[in-house]
Amino acid sequence: MLTARRRWAVAAVILSGSLLLASCGDSDSGGSDSKxxxxxxxxxxxxxxxxxxxxxxxxxxxxxxxxxxxxxxxxxxxxxxxxxxxxxxxxxxxxxxxxxxxxxxxxxxxxxxxxxxxxxxxxxxxxxxxxxxxxxxxxxxxxxxxxxxxxxxxxxxxEYTMVYYNKDLFKKYGITEPKTFDQLTAAMAAFAEKGVTPLANGGAEYIAQQYLYQLALSKADRSWVDKYELYKGKTDFHDAAWTYAAQTFADWVKKGYISEKSTSTKAEDAGVSWIQGKAPILFSGSWWYGRFQSEAKFDWDTTLWPGSNLTLGxxxxxxxxxxxxxxxxxxxxxxxxxxxxxxxxxxxxxxxxxxxxxxxxxxxxxxxxxxxxxNTLSRRDGLAFYPDWPVNGFYDVLVSETQKLMTGNEKPDGYLSALQQAYDKGAPKQ
Known part of the structure; x- marks a missing residue:
């Protein structure tokens, strides 16, 4: 995030007022209001x-x-x-x-x-x-x-990310609740066949890039994360994990699992669409959990991303x-x-x-x-941070490049090359 990230809530309501507020003075000058x-x-x-x-x-x-x-x-x-x-x-x-x-x-x-x-x-x-x-x-x-x-x-x-799913929608369409990754993709295919876009998504902010990062994490290990996040080795965006993630994400858009129209959707709108029962599945963070408890008027549950020891958090x-x-x-x-x-x-x-x-x-x-x-994640050292963390300005790069991938204006190989260029420019020289 979130975290955006999260982020993590990242989509908080912005109240009126400017960032430039009445001055409280410098701490060393004694000009602050101690009350x-x-x-x-x-x-x-x-x-x-x-x-x-x-x-x-x-x-x-x-x-x-x-x-x-x-x-x-x-x-x-x-x-x-x-x-x-x-x-x-x-x-x-x-x-x-x-x-x-x-x-x-x-x-x-x-x-x-x-x-x-x-x-x-x-x-x-x-x-x-x-x-x-x-x-x-x-x-x-x-x-x-x-x-x-x-x-x-x-x-x-x-905080950590998880799969939120609307049990009532799964029941309504006669689709099995997922326990494995294969069951998750089978459920998405079944919803798409019934004219329902299965995944709530926010391409204008952090949600889309977090779907993609999770796909990469499912093919990665701790040393991969340490290279990417902590510069303990060289990160190659054309490796097996990143390539799988970009290709799978683009494929999901083509199959209708993710709406191409969600490129301009903000995280708040994606969360609200799930609350309103418009999408059966949302992959996002625990920062939504309390809100969903109070606002979602249907039976729902969560699961860790199946088939992966690592997740964002x-x-x-x-x-x-x-x-x-x-x-x-x-x-x-x-x-x-x-x-x-x-x-x-x-x-x-x-x-x-x-x-x-x-x-x-x-x-x-x-x-x-x-x-x-x-606690399950903590015991297996499963927190893998967030994709925008490594270099300054990378969040905006991930948003814009992932939008291009969603619309088809960028192919997976070009997408990964763009990320590599931005990452290498900002990361410490090794």
Whole structure:
């Protein structure tokens, strides 16, 4: 993502107001308003994270009499495209949700726009609460590469992708719910034959590229992921995994499993089409889970992508503290509250994946299944991050090139060559 990514919700409602807000002053100048914590995040209020952060705001204000949280909801794309400009000014918020990975949080840390949280992570025990796989995206070296170096962000939830399927539609059309990859493709073929486009898709944002990356992951292993994401070797976009992914994805469009018209569809629209029962299958992230629990009026279930040990996922998006934040100590306190058992347990019961919850406190059956599947992935080291992470600007390349692949304006070989060129241009020289 998501994560877009996810991302991960990535399709949050953008409220009115400009990114350029009333200045709170530079933290070193003492010009900030110590009675206000300025907070930006892009989780919709009905998502698990949105509900948890709203409760955290109440908790924060109760523990800090006289201090108010000025929360401003931003869209994922809005923050993604404008963060470097805003954070390099006195208009930076005190704390902000930001996408994790080399091309996003890594770039901001490399540019000196984020506060080093290493001492706070140790002092407050955040480092002890996060597993190694989740912790990877918290730390960045001097080149902005994740996995080592200093702490620049704190994820307080985790995320992964899965196949969501509408059990009622499968029943209506007499199609077997899939347990294997062959059954998944057979189900898609059966829906297409009945005039139903099986896969909800958003070609204008992250969903299409994540379908394609998952297909590649089904033919890959951990060393492949480490080469691509962490530069531990050379990435070849014409290898067996990438070639299979591009050819299969293009074939699915031709067969009607994915609508060519979805090139201009945004992630939000794809999710809503699934909620409305228009598409039987959606492959996307756990960031949708809580929303689907509250809004989907039909019987549904999920499964990990069949036939693959790897799937997209990681620690969740990061709480980051801008270098120019005016109230850093208050920001650290807010992060601490979101890591508390109370907020973590709430997150879990609302359909999120907490990083530090009391397992016995998660009572919702669907939430338990969500966390069980995540634990299955964690045990097999199955989190493979996201396709747009490796190099700066790669998200936009993946969107535009995958759109061309969907419309047939680019063949798989040309598509992969375009990705190779953009990746090689942005990746560190080996």
């Amino acid at each position: 206000t914590l300025r907070l930006w995040h892009y989780e919709s209020p009905d998502s698990a994270m949105g509900a948890a952060w709203n409760e955290a705001i109440k908790e924060f204000e109760a523990k800090h009499p006289g201090v108010k949280v000025k929360f401003e909801e931003k869209g994922f794309e809005q923050i993604q495209k404008t963060a470097p400009m805003v954070l390099n000014s006195s208009d930076a918020p005190d704390i902000m949700e930001y996408n994790k990975g080399n091309a996003t949080a890594g770039q901001l840390s490399k540019q000196g726009l984020l506060t080093d949280l290493t001492a706070e992570a140790s002092k407050r025990g955040w480092d002890k609460k996060l597993s190694a796989g989740v912790r990877t995206t918290s730390m960045y070296d001097s080149d902005g590469v994740m996995g080592s170096g200093k702490w620049y962000g704190v994820p307080n939830y985790a 990681s620690g969740g998006n990061l709480w980051v503290v801008p270098k120019n934040a005016g109230n850093k100590d208050l920001a650290y306190d807010f992060i601490d509250i979101t890591m508390s058992k109370k907020i973590q347990n709430l997150l879990g019961n609302k359909g999120g994946i907490p990083v530090s919850a009391d397992a016995s406190a998660i009572t919702d059956p669907k939430s338990k299944q969500l966390i069980t599947d995540f």
